[in-house]
Amino acid sequence: MTLNGLPHHRGGAEELARLLARALLAGHWQPGDAFPRELDLCTHFTVSRNQVRNALASLTATGLIERTAGRGTVVRAVTDWHLLDPLMSEWMVGLADPDPQLVREIFAFRYSAEPVVAGLAAEAAAAADLERLEAAFQGMTRTASEPAARGLHAEYDVAFHDAIYLASHNLVWRQMGHLLRPSIIALIESSQAHVHQEHESLDDSLARHGRVLEAIRRRDSAAAERAAREVLRRTAIDLGIVDAPAIPHPDPKESP
């Protein structure tokens, strides 16, 4: 691919990096393809070589491209991407059409991880964590009835999941919560768009969130784990990806 399709920008290496990264994430180049040379980028975007080099350094750090002196810049395969790099999640927010396979992979990860985190939260949650969870849940409840407050509802939803990761009181899981934030937002918005949000689906989702909160408050680790799994299963249903191969079947223990 050439640079012809890419929009211009206001300035700053960060924004240039974001621009190029999103083009790469959208699959505009194939793995192994040659990436434009520094000077071409300079002329196309009318920025200094400095800015270009800084931007490309970010792309290199996240494993999106590989640069070697004399040979040039080539784009790397998905398996080489550093999906857990904060820059990467930043670049993913509001991505128009992310690779559906990638979305499934990330959701499958969440599906396996978040129940465990909810279990940890049930064991480690302090008063402040419970307050945060409660506030988010009450916000979701308040905004559930009014269709006008859909955006606000989504925010409370994200806050709820974030609060679960925070309540685990583990440094690594907290990081993970941060990183998953964009994916969670995207999934919520996407599920809001797919299903037409009849009361049925929304009430069900709300109830499932409530059972997670309840279990954590009771400090019932196993119940929190099950309840969190149920929340994600609801999301999977709304997205219509519940049968995707990347997602393990819901609960093997219930049907041996």
Next chain:
Amino acid sequence: MTLNGLPHHRGGAEELARLLARALLAGHWQPGDAFPRELDLCTHFTVSRNQVRNALASLTATGLIERTAGRGTVVRAVTDWHLLDPLMSEWMVGLADPDPQLVREIFAFRYSAEPVVAGLAAEAAAAADLERLEAAFQGMTRTASEPAARGLHAEYDVAFHDAIYLASHNLVWRQMGHLLRPSIIALIESSQAHVHQEHESLDDSLARHGRVLEAIRRRDSAAAERAAREVLRRTAIDLGIVDAPAIPHPDPKESP
């Protein structure tokens, strides 16, 4: 802290970054402290400002420091570190005396995550994955009897855990496996040092690894989960951190 204690280096911004990062990881500065200025670093290490800026850019990307024009560079708190950044794990290998609290946090994470991954592996493992696991396990078995092959034994041990993450067939968990590699190595070596590796402990550890492999081969997800938890519990015992508050009690379902 000043720069007086830091050793010199052969050259290259990467190595400079590694040097400074390890000093930061070892806690030579307190959060909020001022970090040396660019020009001071230039004179002390006799490198160009370019190299220094590149090195500091890496430290900024991993959340170790924060830089603002005019104000200077300050070191950030542990909670701001990007523990899941590949650079970070690279810098952690062979760290002399890592913060014990940090070690506990990472181990607690592994303790909650790895059983789930083993469960996924039981569901998703292909022939090649089983071969990898088998090869690693047989290597561990072969090298278990000879005390001279301790280093080799550790390598096979790491390969075994790596193979579990690979067998999950999930992009994110695979990344995680890569990132945890240094921590796993450190833990294995540390546990080898702590306990004097009587036959008893080693045989027990080997047997527990074997049960994981067995369960994955049987495609028994629940059993793999339990077995992986047992492996980690053995490690925790050998390290003497089994009673640390950051580690959840082994299996809440067994004592409700």
Next chain:
DNA sequence: GCCTATTAAATGTCTGACATTTTGGCAACC
């Protein structure tokens, strides 16, 4: 006493030249 202009000090940016690495071609040699 408060507000403002100045200054100093730090990081950020630009530019041009040069260094290094890789690749490919061309020519000489066996």
Next chain:
DNA sequence: GGTTGCCAAAATGTCAGACATTTAATAGGC
């Protein structure tokens, strides 16, 4: 003819110096 060696082109990497911008402290005027 095939191999080797060398040179040139093209790409990224590095350097040095000047300059811009931001921030905080400080001195001065009212």
